[in-house]
Amino acid sequence: MLIQCLLAAILVFQACLATPFGLKPKITDGEDAIPGEFPYQVSIRWGIPPLIPLNHACGGSILNERYILTAGHCVLKFGKLKVLAGKHHISKDEDTQQEIAVERAIVHEKYPGGVAPYDIAILKLKTPLIFNKRVSAITLPRQNEIRTGKAVLSGWGSISKKLRPLLPEVLQKVTVPVLDNQSCLNKFPNNIIGKKPELYDSQICTDAVGEVSACSGDSGGPLVQLENNTPIQIGIVSWGVMPCGVNRVPSVYTRVASYVDWINNIINL
Incomplete structure (x- = not known):
């Protein structure tokens, strides 16, 4: 391993x-959250x-x-x-x-x-x-619904633009645009992870605005949209490319709407 x-x-x-x-895996180029902003x-x-x-x-x-x-x-x-x-x-x-x-x-x-x-x-x-x-x-979306627009990512992932991670002291946040999967794929060079990455309907991407990116330590964290001031989680940080941000490629998430029934089956037992 x-x-x-x-x-x-x-x-x-x-x-x-x-x-x-031994690695302490900020959202690269994010900003400090307000205490209690993401309960x-x-x-x-x-x-x-x-x-x-x-x-x-x-x-x-x-x-x-x-x-x-x-x-x-x-x-x-x-x-x-x-x-x-x-x-x-x-x-x-x-x-x-x-x-x-x-x-x-x-x-x-x-x-x-x-x-x-x-x-x-x-x-x-x-x-x-x-x-x-x-x-x-958090609130879950409806099963299989497709969401577009912008979303908010929060986390304590690395703020470093180098391979060595560097933790922020406080929770970070950033607003990023959601990409459709084909546009997302087009932004990945063919050999970025040894081969052209694959994307599935059960995944979602956000674009790298400037050098904003999810990074190590953000994994598993929530990508959220606000609807009538209700936070709805649309993604779970899954993978991205290091060094974070400098490659200007998208971040990839698990699409929560693909698994709402699976989630409810577990938590309602």
Whole structure:
């Protein structure tokens, strides 16, 4: 696994830099969020205590008091996961934060690992979150609906435009345009990841405005549109190209609308 990460890290941030091997995976060229602006956003920590301390690995979003939505590649077959909600500063303890261990991780049964479709997972918490102004749930779209326009990405992913990740201190945000898949594919050079990347109907892209990009540590985090002031999650950060931003290529997400029935089947059991 470590060898695979070292090889893949040169080109894509998804499957390896999103998982923590001593790397603390800001949205490149984003801006500071306002504390409490994204109450559905969580930090997912991974580690192997006491050998490897629990550190930020991925983002996620709150489905309800007991369930968190994230990417499939954020779930490893070893180590421990915990979720921190109500966070703004990534490395400081805050009065608003709630820290809860993960009881169970449910990765989509068709996800093969790596850069692939079905990159989605749900984390069940050992104890429920307590909802308040700083901790609340995201809203899901309708099954299979197609959304266009602009969306807001939030996360604590790397702000670096080099291969070595650099965490921001506070939650970052950026507004980006949603791309149709054909336009998205046309923006990828043929050999950017060794071959022309594939995109599926169950994936969605956002364009790189200037050098804005999702980056390592944003993985699993929410891409959201506001509808009558209600945040609706349309994407989960899945993969992109490193160094972040400088290549001016799109970021790729799991399309949440393709999996609404799957999500509801799990959280309603």
